Amino acid sequence: MQVREIDGDEGRRLLRIVRRGTGSVVTWRRAQTVLLSAQRMPVAKIAEVTFTSADRVRDVIHNFNTDGFEALYPKYRGGRPRTFTLPERREIKKIAKSKPVEHGLPFSTWSLAKLADFLVAEGVVDDISHEGLRVLLREEGVSFQRVKTWKTSRDPDYATKCRRTSERAPPRTDESAPFLMR
Secondary structure (H helix, E strand, O other): OOOOOOOHHHHHHHHHHHHHOOOOHHHHHHHHHHHHHHOOOOHHHHHHHOOOOHHHHHHHHHHHHHHHHHHHOOOOOOOOOOOOOHHHHHHHHHHHHOOHHHHOOOOOOOOHHHHHHHHHHOOOOOOOOHHHHHHHHHHHOOOOOOOOOOOOOOOOOHHHHHHHHHOOOOOOOOOOOOOOOO
């Protein structure tokens, strides 16, 4: 197996990558392999010179023939691919930000266990661990910390009382508050 016919510009570019020696070692080694193949060196000899296997040399040559110089540069991707799709993540976030009562559940706040069970029961996801849910919610910026605010009440006059107490009282003047220091 040999590399496709390489023109002068491609040859100079490969030579520049090999001679420069800076950058990725992977790119340097791949460029060296392609350059040696362009000089009609057999695959077994290239493998010996580059301290790699003949199969690896064939892969590099094949990839260069199909993709060109893009095949020289490694495409590193870190870690495992995301488990949930973007629509699933959006739905999880939407449900996590809602109140359980809105979904007909008899509790006032979500726990990771309750939320995970609800998501599976509703068919949003097939399966999700508590830890996976915690990580996902952290990535999405959802927090379960309670906000200190008025709580809901069963009192029918709750809204009126809430408005009355939250309205600002008029500021005190010196005459209305004689105990204030002047």
